[in-house]
Amino acid sequence: MGLRHLRLIAVNIDGVLLNDTFSPVIHRFVVKRGGTYTAELERAVFSQPRMRAATVLAEPGERPEDVIEAYFREREQYLAEEPVRLLDGAGALLARLRATGASVVCYGGLARAHFDRHLAAYGDCFDEPGYVCTDSFRPGVREIAEDVFGLRCDQVLFLDDVARVAEAARSRGASFIGHPTAYPHGFQRALMREAGVRHVVGSLDEVDERLLRLVDSEAAEGRSWPPAG
Structure with a gap:
């Protein structure tokens, strides 16, 4: 596929790759x-x-x-x-992300053992370190981009189910695709709208080549987020 601006795609583990158990x-x-x-x-x-x-x-x-x-x-x-399970379309999503040529990493608040247990079969889809535990510095947008990968935040796309990560991404100029939970008592979809998220998907299949290219173009042109005010 080949992206022209984004160099890293960071994917939240619970709620994006695995079912929402939080x-x-x-x-x-x-x-x-x-x-x-x-x-x-x-x-x-x-x-x-x-x-x-x-x-x-x-x-x-x-x-x-x-x-x-x-x-x-x-x-x-x-x-x-309700055991932890891989979400429908997660494997195909990782293959699409890998095809972009950007680095791919997984992150979340639980220890690495959670990643190793549930995503070991997809280890080849991720770049070192494979998984970043963000519990001590959540939401972790700056830390993943700058400290772990040595990139500017505007070179990173985050896929997450939580609006607070979107807010952090916006404040740092990072790109964001929201995948809010379908849990009926949740508020994340509405909170993402309030945060100004441009791209909110209901299924992982929606994160396709067209959307990834669009997000990449927006990042290259400094249009990842609506203008302030």
Whole structure:
């Protein structure tokens, strides 16, 4: 395919390549504890470092460490009912991304073991380091572009399901394609619209050669985002 400007495509693991197992768990976790699940809560929790998100979810007097333990217990219960799986079209998407000639990397908030367990069969689709754990510096737009790959942010395309990553991409001049969750209680699609995301897809098949070339052209011309104001 060959892109003229973008040199790296960074793909979020959970919600893009793998099914969204975070929105349902966080929703269930909040509601079970008597809380109200809102767009403001999603904005404050999604793609945040683990300790910061736990502070938001904590009840008065509750330690963040205890929230994290309780959350992962809830997650294990959920995964027993709804296991992690590769999303439809993920393998074909990775092949298309590889065909662009740009480097490809996966990233997310869980440790690398999560990537190794679920995407080992697709290891050849990624460039070193293959996977970047962003928990300590989420959302990680600048760090992935500059620190890991030594690129300018405008040379990188991010594919993610969270609007906060879109906001970070916009602030740094990086390109972005949104793949928000279809979970009925989620707010990410609306939050992406608020963030000014130009390209929001409902399936991975929509991230085709035409769209990738369009995003590349927009990046080359400095038009990845609508004008301010």
